[in-house]
Amino acid sequence: MNEASHRDTLDGESLVDGLRNGDGNAFEKFVRLFAPRAMGVARRVLRNEADAADAVQDAFISAMSSIHEFRADCQLATWFHRVATNAALMKLRSKLRRDVRSIDELTPAFYADGHRVGPKPAWAQAPDLILEQSERCQMVQEKISQLPEDSRNVVLLRDIQQESTASTARQLGVSESVVKTRLHRARQALRSMIEEELVGA
Amino acid sequence: MPDLSCREFIQFLDDYVDDTQPAEVRAEFERHLKACPDCVDYLKTYRDTISLARGACAADPSAPPPDNIPDELIEIILKSRSDGCA
Ligand SMILES: [Zn+2]
Numbered sequence: 001m002n003e004a005s006h007r008d009t010l011d012g013e014s015l016v017d018g019l020r021n022g023d024g025n026a027f028e029k030f031v032r033l034f035a036p037r038a039m040g041v042a043r044r045v046l047r048n049e050a051d052a053a054d055a056v057q058d059a060f061i062s063a064m065s066s067i068h069e070f071r072a073d074c075q076l077a078t079w080f081h082r083v084a085t086n087a088a089l090m091k092l093r094s095k096l097r098r099d100v101r102s103i104d105e106l107t108p109a110f111y112a113d114g115h116r117v118g119p120k121p122a123w124a125q126a127p128d129l130i131l132e133q134s135e136r137c138q139m140v141q142e143k144i145s146q147l148p149e150d151s152r153n154v155v156l157l158r159d160i161q162q163e164s165t166a167s168t169a170r171q172l173g174v175s176e177s178v179v180k181t182r183l184h185r186a187r188q189a190l191r192s193m194i195e196e197e198l199v200g201a
Numbered sequence: 202m203p204d205l206s207c208r209e210f211i212q213f214l215d216d217y218v219d220d221t222q223p224a225e226v227r228a229e230f231e232r233h234l235k236a237c238p239d240c241v242d243y244l245k246t247y248r249d250t251i252s253l254a255r256g257a258c259a260a261d262p263s264a265p266p267p268d269n270i271p272d273e274l275i276e277i278i279l280k281s282r283s284d285g286c287a
Contacts, residue, residue, distance in 0.1 A: 024282070031278050039270045053274050060278050108243075114206025115239075122242035127249040127256070140257035159254040184215040191250040 016076060019067045031060060034077075038084035045088035045141055051095065052088070059087035074171050078163065082156045082171070089145035089152070101146045106189035123198040130198065143193040151186035158183050205233045210240050214247060 018026025038059045042052035063083050070079050093100075109117040123130070130136050144155055157168040158179070169176045210233050216222050217230045234241055 027282050028279055031275060031282075035275055035278065036270050039274075053271070056274060057278055057281065061281070064282070108211055110206075110208040114208040116207045116211070116243070119239040119242065122245045123249070127252045130249075130253070136253070137257045140253045144254065144257065155254055159251060160257065162255070180215065187215075187247060187250050187254070188211075190254060191246050194250055194253065195246060 013072065016067070016070060016072070019064070027064075030063075034080050034084075035060075037077075037081065038087075041081070041084050042088040042091070044137075045085070045092055046095075047138075051091055055088040055091040056084070058091065059084040062087055069173070071170060071173065074167070078157075078161065078167070079171060081161060082153065085156050085160065086149075086152065089141060092141060093145035096142060096145075098142065098146050100148050101189065101193065103148060103151055103185055103189045106192040107185055108188065108192075120195060120199050123195065125198075139197060140190075140194070143190055143197070146193065147186055147189060151182055151189065154179055154182045155186050155190065159187075205229050207233075207237060207240055207243075210237070211243060214244065218244075218248060218251070 015026055015030060019030055035056060038056045039052060042055040042059075043049070046052045046055060059080075063080060066083070070076070111117060131139060144152060144160075147155060153172055154168060157163045157171055158165070163171070165176050165179050169179045172179070174182075210217075210230065213222070213226075213230075217227065220227070222230070234244065
């Protein structure tokens with residue numbers, strides 16, 4: 001993302017202003033600058049040229065409907081990468097006909113004495129030995145796509161794009177402590193879904 | 202001080218994994234792990250989950266953007282916008 005973010009900082013502000021004002025030249029510049037990145041993400045998630053192209057279109061529709069939420073102190077490239085990844089994951093979820101799962105149902109329950117209800121033994125494999133690489137990525141992408149939007153956004157920024165807690169908080173317009181809490185719960189939910197897959201429900 | 206419960210262990214597991222706890226709290230977590238195989242399993246699978254998430258959809262930031270994006274796709278996206286504004 002270096003090249004895009006570099007150009008982004010040169011005139012990111014006027015580009016964002018143009019997008020907000022519905023300036024057609026700004027939109028064209030935005031599409032030409034960011035469509036290749038969006039296509040790269042969509043191909044990785046969807047592995048199918050037609051679906052990836054649909055997801056890229058969705059990404060730009062989603063970007064234009066939420067550009068007013070973009071904060072001037074954030075990187076346009078970081079923001080759009082999340083929007084594009086989300087669009088690809090939503091396409092994947094609908095293709096696989098999966099539903100959004102409830103975080104509450106996927107985080108551990110405890111008895112009054114503080115012990116966890118129904119603990120299962122850990123899966124035996126190291127993470128890089130779980131399934132073949134491409135199946136592993138597909139499985140994890142599928143599970144991430146089933147997280148509710150607030151949780152998914154935090155996982156995308158913190159774990160996938162590896163943004164800091166502070167940067168994630170700015171991007172999403174929430175406090176750092178909300179980012180921390182959401183991330184911890186989202187990871188627990190993701191852990192449960194991966195456990196269902198590898199150890200059984 | 203009462204021993205840490207599994208509920209508390211898991212509630213604050215992110216701080217343990219990030220190593221942001223004061224030394225005496227961390228020591229308490231270590232003691233819990235020595236006595237509790239369930240939480241050892243939870244810790245392993247929680248850490249695995251983080252590394253699985255990091256590896257999924259990962260963009261290689263040093264990779265150049267793909268240049269084989271179809272022109273028709275760009276045109277469709279540009280057209281959809283101008284249609285929407287009309
Ligand atoms: Zn325990």
